[in-house]
Amino acid sequence: MTDIAVAPRRRTLGLGRLASVDPIFAVALAVIGLLVLLAVVGPLLCPYGPDDVDILNANQPPSAVHWFGTDALGRDVFTRIVYGARLSLLGPAIVTVVATVSGTALAITGAWRGGLLDRAMVRVLDVVFAFPALLFAVLAVAVLGTGLVAPTIALSIAYIPYITRFLRSVAIGQRNLPYIDSAELLGFPSMHVARRHLLPNIRLFIIAQATLTFGYALIDLAAISFIGLGVQPPAAEWGLMVGDGAAALLNGYPWEVAAAGAFIVIVVVAFNIVGERLTALAEARA
Amino acid sequence: MNDIRPLLEIQNLAITITVAREPRLLVRDVSLSVQAGQALGVVGESGSGKSLTAKAVMRLLPDRSQVGGRVLVDGRDVLSLARKDLARLRRREIAMIHQDPRSAMNPVRTIGDFLSEGVRDRPADERRQLAVDALAEVGIPDADRRFAQYPHQLSGGLLQRVMIAGVLMPGPRLILADEPTTALDVTTQSEVMAVLSDLQHRRGVGMVFITHDLDLAAAVTDNLGVMYAGSIVEIGPTASVQTAPLHPYTVALMTSRPSTTNVEPLKTIPGRPVAAYEVGAGCSFAPRCPFAQALCREEAPELQHIGDHKVACHRAKELAGHIEEKLEVLS
Amino acid sequence: MASDPTRVRWVRRGRSHLTRWVIVPLVTILAASLVLYLALSLAPGDPVVAILGDKATAAQYAALRHQLGLDQPVLIRYVHWLGGAVHGDFGDSLLYRQSVASLLGPRIGITLSIAFYAAVIFVTAGVLLGILGGMVRRLSAPVAAVSGIGVAVPVFVAIQVLVAVFAVNLGWFPVLGAGDGGLDRLHHLTLPAITLAIGWSAYIAQVTRSAVAEQRRSPHVETARGRGLDSAWVFRHHILRNAAIPIVTVSALAVAGMFAGAVVVEYAFGLGGLGSLLVSSVGSKDYNVVLAIFLILLIVFVVVTTVIDLVQVWLDPRLRERQGP
Numbered sequence: 019m020t021d022i023a024v025a026p027r028r029r030t031l032g033l034g035r036l037a038s039v040d041p042i043f044a045v046a047l048a049v050i051g052l053l054v055l056l057a058v059v060g061p062l063l064c065p066y067g068p069d070d071v072d073i074l075n076a077n078q079p080p081s082a083v084h085w086f087g088t089d090a091l092g093r094d095v096f097t098r099i100v101y102g103a104r105l106s107l108l109g110p111a112i113v114t115v116v117a118t119v120s121g122t123a124l125a126i127t128g129a130w131r132g133g134l135l136d137r138a139m140v141r142v143l144d145v146v147f148a149f150p151a152l153l154f155a156v157l158a159v160a161v162l163g164t165g166l167v168a169p170t171i172a173l174s175i176a177y178i179p180y181i182t183r184f185l186r187s188v189a190i191g192q193r194n195l196p197y198i199d200s201a202e203l204l205g206f207p208s209m210h211v212a213r214r215h216l217l218p219n220i221r222l223f224i225i226a227q228a229t230l231t232f233g234y235a236l237i238d239l240a241a242i243s244f245i246g247l248g249v250q251p252p253a254a255e256w257g258l259m260v261g262d263g264a265a266a267l268l269n270g271y272p273w274e275v276a277a278a279g280a281f282i283v284i285v286v287v288a289f290n291i292v293g294e295r296l297t298a299l300a301e302a303r304a
Numbered sequence: 305m306n307d308i309r310p311l312l313e314i315q316n317l318a319i320t321i322t323v324a325r326e327p328r329l330l331v332r333d334v335s336l337s338v339q340a341g342q343a344l345g346v347v348g349e350s351g352s353g354k355s356l357t358a359k360a361v362m363r364l365l366p367d368r369s370q371v372g373g374r375v376l377v378d379g380r381d382v383l384s385l386a387r388k389d390l391a392r393l394r395r396r397e398i399a400m401i402h403q404d405p406r407s408a409m410n411p412v413r414t415i416g417d418f419l420s421e422g423v424r425d426r427p428a429d430e431r432r433q434l435a436v437d438a439l440a441e442v443g444i445p446d447a448d449r450r451f452a453q454y455p456h457q458l459s460g461g462l463l464q465r466v467m468i469a470g471v472l473m474p475g476p477r478l479i480l481a482d483e484p485t486t487a488l489d490v491t492t493q494s495e496v497m498a499v500l501s502d503l504q505h506r507r508g509v510g511m512v513f514i515t516h517d518l519d520l521a522a523a524v525t526d527n528l529g530v531m532y533a534g535s536i537v538e539i540g541p542t543a544s545v546q547t548a549p550l551h552p553y554t555v556a557l558m559t560s561r562p563s564t565t566n567v568e569p570l571k572t573i574p575g576r577p578v579a580a581y582e583v584g585a586g587c588s589f590a591p592r593c594p595f596a597q598a599l600c601r602e603e604a605p606e607l608q609h610i611g612d613h614k615v616a617c618h619r620a621k622e623l624a625g626h627i628e629e630k631l632e633v634l635s
Numbered sequence: 636m637a638s639d640p641t642r643v644r645w646v647r648r649g650r651s652h653l654t655r656w657v658i659v660p661l662v663t664i665l666a667a668s669l670v671l672y673l674a675l676s677l678a679p680g681d682p683v684v685a686i687l688g689d690k691a692t693a694a695q696y697a698a699l700r701h702q703l704g705l706d707q708p709v710l711i712r713y714v715h716w717l718g719g720a721v722h723g724d725f726g727d728s729l730l731y732r733q734s735v736a737s738l739l740g741p742r743i744g745i746t747l748s749i750a751f752y753a754a755v756i757f758v759t760a761g762v763l764l765g766i767l768g769g770m771v772r773r774l775s776a777p778v779a780a781v782s783g784i785g786v787a788v789p790v791f792v793a794i795q796v797l798v799a800v801f802a803v804n805l806g807w808f809p810v811l812g813a814g815d816g817g818l819d820r821l822h823h824l825t826l827p828a829i830t831l832a833i834g835w836s837a838y839i840a841q842v843t844r845s846a847v848a849e850q851r852r853s854p855h856v857e858t859a860r861g862r863g864l865d866s867a868w869v870f871r872h873h874i875l876r877n878a879a880i881p882i883v884t885v886s887a888l889a890v891a892g893m894f895a896g897a898v899v900v901e902y903a904f905g906l907g908g909l910g911s912l913l914v915s916s917v918g919s920k921d922y923n924v925v926l927a928i929f930l931i932l933l934i935v936f937v938v939v940t941t942v943i944d945l946v947q948v949w950l951d952p953r954l955r956e957r958q959g960p
Contacts, residue, residue: 145663148940150895160917160925161678237789244791245902245914260791279792286787364861395863407854410873422862454952
C-alpha cells in the first residue's frame with residue numbers, strides 16, 4: 019500500500035452512511051436517540067409522579083392505566099422508569115466526559131512525549147487497569163458517603179486507565195505515519211501537531227471508546243445503587259428499582275424488576291453496538 | 305516441443321473471489337506448464353493475479369472462491385483431489401515459499417519445531433538429521449543453536465533461508481516461490497535467490513518463480529511468462545522474451561526500468577494496472593496501450609505462436625521487432 | 636580467571652527477574668495501601684463520636700482518641716496499622732465489637748469458593764463457546780450476538796432473572812444463604828456462581844472467538860496447511876496455541892474483575908462472604924473492616940496481575956528478551 023503523506027480527512031464522521039448500510043447500527047442509534055428523548059420529554063407523558071404512592075394498587079400488572087404496572091408501593095413503574103432515565107443517564111454522561119477528556123490527554127501526552135514519563139505511566143496503568151471500577155466506587159462511598167456524587171467521581175477516575183491504554187496505542191500507531199512526520203518536518207511544535215493533525219484522525223476512536231465507557235458506567239452506577247450505596251430510596255433509578263423490586267419478584271410480581279432490568283440491558287446493548295461498530299469503522303479507515 | 309508430460313500444467317485457470325458479497329474475477333484464463341528441472345518465471349504487477357495462480361496449484365484459496373479450469377500435477381487434477389490426497393500432495397510433492405517469512409512462520413514456535421513439522425511422519429532421529437542437512441544446504445551451519453531459536457531472533461534473509469530449508473525437507477518435486485525476496489533488502493535478495501536457484505538445479509525440481517522484478521526473474525528462469533489483469537499476455541523462453549519482447553506491455557515493463565548508467569527521465573506506463581474484473585470488452589491492456597486500434601478495443605486477443613513464444617496481441621506480428629523504436633517515438 | 640560473561644549475564648538476568656516479579660509487586664502493594672489508608676482517613680465523621688455518642692465530655696473524647704491512637708499523625712498511624720496487618724491484626728470492628736481478623740476468617744472461605752466456582756464455569760464455557768464461534772463459520776454470528784448481549788447484562792439483573800426462573804418457579808436452587816458445608820454449600824453457591832459467570836463467559840467468548848478467527852486466517856496457518864499438516868495438528872499447535880496468549884490474559888483479568896461482581900452477588904443472595912461484609916461496613920462506616928477487606932483485595936489484584944505478566948512471558952517468546960515495550 020502506498021504511504022500517504024497527507025492525512026485522510028473527512029468533514030463528517032460518515033455515520034449516516036454507516037447507518038444506511040448497517041441496520042443493526044441504525045437500530046442501536048435509534049434506541050439511544052429515543053432514550054434521550056424519553057429522558058427529556060418523557061415526564062410529559064406521565065400522568066403520575068414518580069413518588070405517588072398508592073398502596074391499594076400495589077403490584078399491579080401492566081394495564082392501560084399503568085403501562086408497566088406498579089411497584090410494591092403502588093407507584094407507577096413507567097413513570098419511575100422515565101424519571102429514572104434522567105438519573106441513570108446523567109451519572110454515566112459525567113463519567114464519560116471526564117474520563118474521556120482526561121484519558122485522551124494522558125494518552126496523547128504519553129504517546130507524544132515518550133521517555134520516562136510515558137514508561138512510568140504505562141507501568142501504573144497496567145496495575146491500576148485490572149482493579150474493578152465498582153470497587154473504586156465502593157471505596158469512594160466509604161470516604162464520601164452514599165449518593166450519586168461519590169461513585170460518579172470514583173468512576174470518572176477509574177475508567178481513565180482503560181481509555182488511556184487504548185488511545186495511547188492508537189496514538190502510537192499514528193505517530194509513525196508519514197503525515198505526522200511531514201507536519202513535524204515543517205517545523206510545527208509537537209503539541210500543535212498533536213492537536214491539529216493527530217486528534218482529528220483519531221476522533222472516531224475517541225468517540226467509540228466514549229460510547230463503550232458510557233455503557234460500562236451505566237452498569238456500574240446501577241450496581242452501586244442496587245447494593246444500596248448509591249442513589250437512595252425513594253429516588254427513581256433503574257439499578258435501585260431492580261433492587262427494590264426483588265422482594266416483589268420473589269412473590270410473583272416481576273414488573274418493576276423486568277422493566278428496569280430490560281431498560282438497562284437494552285440501553286447498554288445499544289451503546290455497545292454503537293461503540294463496537296464505530297471502533298471497527300475507525301480501524302478500517304486507519 | 306516436449307513429449308514428456310509436464311510436471312505442472314495449468315489449463316484455463318479462472319478464479320473468482322467474493323469480496324464484500326461481490327464476486328470478483330481475479331484470474332481470467334491462465335494456461336502454462338512447467339517441466340521437471342525447469343524454472344518458469346511469472347512476472348506481473350500487483351493485482352495481475354500471479355499469487356492467486358500459485359495458490360491455486362496447492363488449493364490454498366480463500367473459502368469464498370470459485371475456481372474453473374484444471375491444474376494438473378503429474379497428470380492429476382489438483383482441483384478435484386480428495387482431502388487426503390491433497391494433504392499428501394502438499395506434504396510430499398509441492399512446496400510453497402511465501403513472501404514474508406516473518407508472518408508465514410509461527411512466532412511462538414522454534415525454528416526446530418518449524419523444520420520438523422514438515423516431516424512429522426518420519427522417526428525422530430531421521431527428522432533431526434534431515435533438518436541439519438536442510439539447514440546446511442541453505443548455508444546455515446550451526447544447526448543445533450538455530451533449532452532452539454525463535455523467528456524473531458533471526459534476520460529476514462536468514463529466516464527466508466530457513467523457510468526454504470523447511471519446505472524442501474520432504475523432497476518435493478515442484479517449488480512455488482511466491483515473491484520470495486520481495487520483503488528483503490537488495491543484497492540479501494541476491495543471496496537468497498542464489499540459494500534457491502542453486503537448490504532447484506541441484507535437486508532437478510521444477511519451479512514457478514513469481515515476482516514483479518523482471519531482472520530477477522530473467523536471471524534464474526528458463527521460461528518467462530508475463531501476466532496482466534488476470535491472464536498471460538506473453539510466455540516463452542526467458543532469453544527470447546527478454547531480448548525480443550513482443551507484447552507492448554512486456555516492452556513497456558522492460559523499458560520502464562530505471563537505467564543505472566544514464567541519467568534520463570523515467571519512462572512510465574500511463575494509467576494503472578487493473579484487475580481482471582475491471583476489464584471490459586477487448587484486450588485488457590488496450591486502454592493503456594499506445595498501439596491500440598479499434599480491433600483491440602472490441603475483441604480480446606488469444607495467445608498465438610510467434611517465433612518460439614506465445615503472445616496475446618492482435619498487432620504482435622505487425623509490430624514485432626519495431627516496438628521499442630515506436631515507443632521511443634511516442635513518448 | 637576474569638569473570639565469566641555467561642555467569643554475569645545469568646546473575647544480571649536473575650536480579651532483573653527478582654525486581655520485576657517480587658519487588659515491584661511488593662512496592663505496588665505498599666504504595667496502594669498507603670493511598671488507601673490516606674483516602675479513608677479523609678472520611679468525614681469521627682469514630683470516637685460514633686462509639687461514645689454525642690453526649691460525652693470533651694475529656695472522654697480525648698481519652699478514647701488517645702487510647703485508640705487516633706491523635707497521632709496519619710503516617711504514624713499508617714505504619715502502626717501496616718505493622719499490625721502483616722501479623723493479621725487489623726484492629727477491632729466498631730460494629731461487631733470483635734477483632735476484624737475473626738470476622739474475616741470464615742468469610743474468606745465463602746468468597747473464595749464462589750470465586751473459584753464461578754471462574755471454573757466462565758473460563759470453560761467462555762473458551763468453548765468462543766472456539767465454536769471462531770472455528771465454525773456458521774456459528775460465528777450467533778456466538779457474537781449471544782455474547783454481545785451477555786456482556787451487557789449486569790450481574791444484578793442476571794440474578795433476578797435466574798432467581799425468578801430457577802429458584803422461584805422451578806425450585807431447583809435455594810434463594811438465600813451459603814449452606815452448611817460440602818454438597819449443601821455447593822448447592823447453595825451454584826446459582827450465585829452461575830450468575831457471576833454469565834457476563835464473564837460472554838466476555839471471554841468474545842475474545843476467544845476473535846482470537847481464534849484471527850489465527851485461522853493468519854498467514855502462518857496458511858503455511859502450515861500448505862505443508863499438508865492435518866487439521867487437528869494445525870488447530871492445536873498453530874491456532875489454539877497462538878490464541879492462548881490473549882485468551883489467558885483476558886481470563887486472568889476476568890478473575891480479577893470478578894470480585895466486583897462477587898460483592899453484588901453476595902449482597903443479593905445473603906451469602907456471608909467478604910463482599911456482603913464490605914457493603915455493610917461501608918454503610919455503617921466501620922473503617923477497620925473496610926480497610927482490611929480492601930487490603931486483601933489489593934493483594935489479590937497485584938498477585939493476579941503479576942501472574943498475568945509471568946504467564947504472558949512464558950507463552951510468548953517474543954516478550955522474553957526485552958523488559959520494555
